[in-house]
Amino acid sequence: MAITDVAAYAHLSPADVEELGIRLDDLRSEIEASRGSRDANYIRRTILFQRTLDVAARLLVHASASRTGWMAGTAALALAKCVENMELGHNIGHGQWDWMNDPEIHSTTWEWDMVGPSAQWRYSHNFRHHVYTNVLDIDDDIGFGVLRVTRDEPWQRRNLLQPLHNLLLAVTFEWGIARHGLHSEHERATSTDEQLEQSTSFKQKVRRQVLKDYVFLPALSGRRWRRTLTANVTANLLRNLWAYAVIFCGHFPDGAQKFTAEAVRDESRGEWYLRQMLGTANFDAGRMLAFASGNLCYQIEHHLFPDLPSNRYAAIATRVRALCDEYDLPYNSESLLRQFFQAQRTIVKLAVPDRFLVATADDAPETASERRFLAEPSAPGAGLRTALRHAAERKMAQRRSRRRRVVSSLLVPSTFV
Incomplete structure (x- = not known):
């Protein structure tokens, strides 16, 4: 099932893992x-761009008389919300700009344009997810408590509806993240009064956000309130879908591994780095797509260095890819469409019971462990990337052999008595 020995799965010696950790620390x-x-x-220009785009988009929605103007304004508003959500809210919340000592651009003061309070999200995301990335029963971001994305989670009858749950999560993603943050806060609360305080803070933020988007701003538009309301609803929907796609492409495509709690017991710094590299994935993006995704197309680099400025991830990625080549480790980066397709395939596939699935629980695209290499150990000196390539070649050869046997059986004439 999930990986228990990270170094063994990666085909690295303890000395290799320690050296890798030192080199990544040096890079940091x-x-x-x-x-x-x-x-x-960079971050100040981004804030100015986002706020200017937001105002310009709202003015265009309000002032234009045509459907085309409304669509252009709504698209611009959606982009402004995406930038605010990921490049600003998410990355500032990670403390990427705390070193500036700017009280406005600081993880403890920035409140993002989402229904959930930033403070509640920071605990569930910065600590439980980033420190314990993809560790079963610790990282609640594995399926967000809604989806089965690994065979380590036993199949239940409700999983049959998971394609529908997946669609609902995508459409209402900001609400799912908000409830996720509140749930994590409640779990660490030490008293009922503390939970009540957290729930009150959550409800207050929801109230402010809903009133802003769906009452106050439409009311300011006077008789054109419907245009503003529908633009806000549409922009929030598009932002939710885009944020969902970016997050799922970074965490649930093939090769994004899961780990047992035993894997992080007495975990060294090098093992932590290695787990981040094995548990996340990138998608290929140019400068514009990277900016629109908050540079989270570099999810591997983000998980290695979550509090380093996001504008540095592209340069860091070149160095990390080179390290992967040197240590014969996979660098999981594919096109956006391919990563998204793989994530969706996993969600649909794991909606059915395991008995209908072909691959084993230790050797499936979405669930694997060091036990996948027991049957046929790798050659001495071969790293994980080479071992995975050999395993894929063996599977392909077995499929070809099975097809040949089937064809041969069809071509041999039957004997009748």
């Missing part, structure tokens, strides 16, 4: 030492 130190005005200017 290098980036931290080079932060400066260029990075500060």
Whole structure:
């Protein structure tokens, strides 16, 4: 099932893992030492761009008389919300810009344009998800408590409806994230009064957000309130769908591995880095697509260095890919469409009982462990990437052999007595 021994799965010795950790620590130190005005200017320009785009989009929706103007304004508003959600809210909430000591652009003061309070999201995301990425029974982001995305979770009858649950989650993603954050806060609360306080904070944020988007801003538009209301609803829907796609492409495509709690017991710094590299995935993106995704197309780099400035991830990715080549580790990066398709295939596939699935629980695209290599160990010196390639070649050869046997049986004439 899930990986128990990260180093064994990665085909690395303890010395290799330690060396990898040191080199990644050195990379972190290098980036931290080079932060400066260029990075500060980037985030300030991004904030100015996002706020200007938001205002311009709302004015276009209000002032235009045509359907085309409404559509253009709504699309611009959706983009502004995506940038605010991921490049600003998400990344600032990670503390990527805390080193600037700017009280406005700080993880403890920034409140994002989402229904859930940023403070509640920071605990569930920054701690439970990023520290314990893909660790079963600790990281609640594995399926968000709604979807079965690994065979480590026993199949239940309700999983038959998971394609529908998946669609509902995509459409209402900001609400799912908000409830997810509240659930994590309730789990760590020490008293009923504390839980009540957290619920009150959650309800207050929801009230402010709903009133802003669906009451106050439409009311400011006077007789054109319907245009503003529908634009806000549509922009929020598009933002939800895009955020859902970006997150799922980074966490649930083939090769994004899961881990047992035993795997993180007495975990070293190098093992932590290695687990992040094995448990996440990138999607290929140019500068515009990367910006629209909050640079979360570099999910591997983000999980290695969640509090380093996002504008550095593209350069960091080149260095991380080179390390993967050197240590013969896979670097999971494919096109956006391919990663999204693989994630959706896993969700649909795992909606049915395991007895209808072909691959074993230790050797499936979405669920694997170090036991997948027991039957036929890799050659000495071969790393994980080579071992996976050989395993794929063996599977392909077995399929071809089965097809040949089937064809041969069809071609041999039957004997009648």
